[in-house]
Amino acid sequence: MRQQQSILWQSLACLVLLGLCLFGPGTLPASAEVQVEASLSSLSFPQDRAARLTITITGTSRTADIALPEIDNIQLRSQGTSSQISMVNGDFSSSVMHNYLVQADKPGKYTIPPLKVTAGGESLTTQPIRFEVTPGGQQPGAYPTPTRQDGGQIAFIRISPTGSHYPGEIVPFTIKAYFNQAYRVEDIKPPTLRGDGVVMSQLSDQPQQTEESVKGRMYHVLTWETNLSGIKAGEHPISFSLDATLRIPQKRRVLSPFGGSGFFDDSFFNDPAIDSFFGSAERKPIVSVSPETVFTVMDLPTADQPENFTGAIGDFTLNVRATPVEVEVGEPITLTMEISGTGNFDRVEAPAFPENPDWKTYSPSAKFSNQAKSYTGTKIFEQAIVAKNAAATEIPPLSFSYFDPQQRRYITKTSKHLAVHIQKTAASAIASPVQPVPAATPAQSRSAAPASPAPGIGGGLAPIHLEAGSYHARIVPLFAKSWFLTLCAVCTLLLLTVFGLAIRRRNIEKNPEIERKKHKRLLLENDLKQIERAQAAGDGPSFLALSKTAIQNQLGWLWNIEPAALSLADIKSRLSENTDLLEIFQAADEAAYGGASLTDEKMQEYFTTLKKKLEELS
Structure with a gap:
């Protein structure tokens, strides 16, 4: 068929x-008039990359003879031809494009002289093109030296060096995936980490896209900037894999209706553009794996470790301020603690307020604002403190300790004393005595001005009406008049209409709570599908890691807490009776450090329990 x-x-x-x-x-x-035009994709490019030279011949569908010049320190490599046929207002036009890669042996300013092109029986020349080649942008030693296997591959991965680090230290890391431009690769997935004892932050779906030359071949390059962090001491072999799809075009076989070879075997009908339009393509999955490297994690030194050290590793500063500084006894003061710098902010906790009989403290709140890089930013803690008496004259110093991996020592930052003024509670105000009004003296009474005559007296009387006005049988109050009742009825009807429309509009709008529950159910379904796939594949570590993520997602939504911030201690304190979820979560934590494996029966038992408990929570 x-x-x-x-x-x-x-x-x-x-x-x-x-x-x-x-x-x-x-x-x-x-x-048709034959025209020739030469263009360069970039007039300035680094030495380790290349530009594309395109010679477009309009007015013919045949290839042309092009005399390529010899340019010192410049190499021109043919990348094939392509043709194009267009019709505008019934007029056909065709063009052929010859593509070349321009590569330089050293930086400098160069000129491509006029190219002589013979097409359609005519000899034409192009305009000269001037361009500049800058020094290569790749830093020496930033990436491993290209191996002999790199050249000619469909795809390969390079990674930056790892070195030696400490548990929890944030390590900037670069992954570069190379795809040979001679092949068509699509459906590229972000790289995944292979190995235990090391975790990687989530990769972006939009990596940086560039082009590079490797051993004379041009590659499309995707670059991901991410972070690695070791979770336990030791030497951990790691590598990275990437899944993609290779599209292999199938050659279109032109069948001549007249039999044999003839007019339809002409090169025009065998053009790759026509084959691409009428032909089909085979899709083949490919996997590219980076060379294995060792990520070394060293133990933190135990000597001179501060008591308030919580695991923060990096370079930080501490700034503490209080507002207001003048209050009465019992009024709260907001203590703001800002910790800025670079490091693992997930292990940065608020400095502990020293025990003091003059102060009462409350639990602090935290807010993190990062910059372009997730491991650089500021974490702000706000804590309410209340003075118990007027003897409190200052806020004691606060301290924060961290480990600096560059200096390889612990550093403690301490704030200054903050002076405050605490007033005693104000007593009830004493009412001021009312001063008596002095009585007027007889002289003042005699000197007082005479009272003005009442209006209407004398010349102020109303004029006398000689004719009687209209008579009324009875006086009808306003609320009993028909026009007033009609107006009230119209206003009432209008008010009911507006109220009904408001209710209808509110019912039409989406209920945020319903939407929130719907999103929670969809998240649970997606997590369970991923867990089920890991179970079917027999991947115990992935099964436990995905189970832990599902528990964090559901409990985070339920408790209004960031899912990634939930730890085993948090869940134990809130789910003291639900031992099943605690068992699965604890098993996932132990597997992350010890790499424990699960049997198929155990995974099925965990999956059934997990699905039941999480569906009850939703």
Whole structure:
């Protein structure tokens, strides 16, 4: 069936092309003007990369003869040709593009002289092109030296050196995936870490895209900037793998309706562009694996380790301030502690307030704001403190300790004393005595001005009406008048209409709580699917890691806590009776450090229990 459809499509393609050949000459001029243009993809590029030179010949569908010049320290490599046919307002036009890679042996300013092109029986020349080659942008020693196997591969991975580090230390790391431009690769997945004892932060879905030359071949390069962190001491072999799909175009076989080879075997009908349009492609999955490297994790020194050290590793500063500084006894003061720098902020905790009989403290809140890199930023803690009496005159110093991997020693940052003014609680205000109003003296009474006559007296009387006005049988109050009742009815009806529309609009709008529960259910379904796939593959470590993530996601939503911040201690304090989830979570933690394996029966038992308990929580 597929073969019959393929033959049918190929026959239709032949008929269409035959029609173009028969009726095309009426619209395509017999002697179309041939034009030649040369362009360079970049007029400035580094030495370790290349630019693309394109020579476009318009007015012909045939290839042309191009005389390539010899330029000192410049190499021109052919990358094939492509053709294009377009129709505008019934007029056909065709063009052929010759592609070359321009590579330089050393930096400098160069010029591509006019190129002589012979096409359509005419000899034409292009305009000269001036360009500059800058020194290579890759730093010496930043990446391993290319191996002999790198050249010519469809894809390969290079990684930056690892070195020796401490548990929990954030290590900037670079992964570069190279894809040969001679092949078409699609559906590229981010690299995954292979190995135990080391964790990697999540990779971006939009890596940096560049081009590089390796052993004379051009490669598309995807670069991911990420972080690695060791979780236990030792030497951990690690590598990175990447999944992608290789698209292999299938050669289109043109069947001549007249049999044998003939007009339809012309090179025009065998053009790669036409093959790509009418042909098909085979997709083949490929996996690229980086060379294995060793990530060494050293134990933190135990000598001189401060008591308040919580595992923070990096380089930090401490800034403490209090507002307001003038309060009454019992009024709260906000203590703001800012820890800025570079390191593992997930292990940075608020400095402990020293025990003091004059102060009462509350639990601090935390907020982290990072910069372009996730391991650089500021973590702000806000803590409410209350003075118990007026004897408190200052806030004692606070200290924060961390380990500096560059200096290989512990450092303690201590804040200064903060002066405050605590006032006693104000007593009830005493009412001020009312001053008596002095009585007026007889002289003041005599000197007082006479009272003004009441209005209407004398010339202020209303005029006398000689005719009687209209008479009313009875006085009707406003609320009993018909027009007033009608107005009230209209207003009431309008109010009810507006109220009904408001209720209808509120019912139409999505309920945030319903949406939140829906998202929670979808998240649980996705987590369970991933866990089930890991179970089917028999991957015990992945099964436990995904189970831990599912528990964190559901409990984080339930308790309104960042899922990644939930630890075994947090879950024990809140789920004292739910031993099943605690058992699975503890097994996942132990597997992350010890690499324990699970049997198929144990994974099935864990999966059934996990699904039941998490569905009950949702």
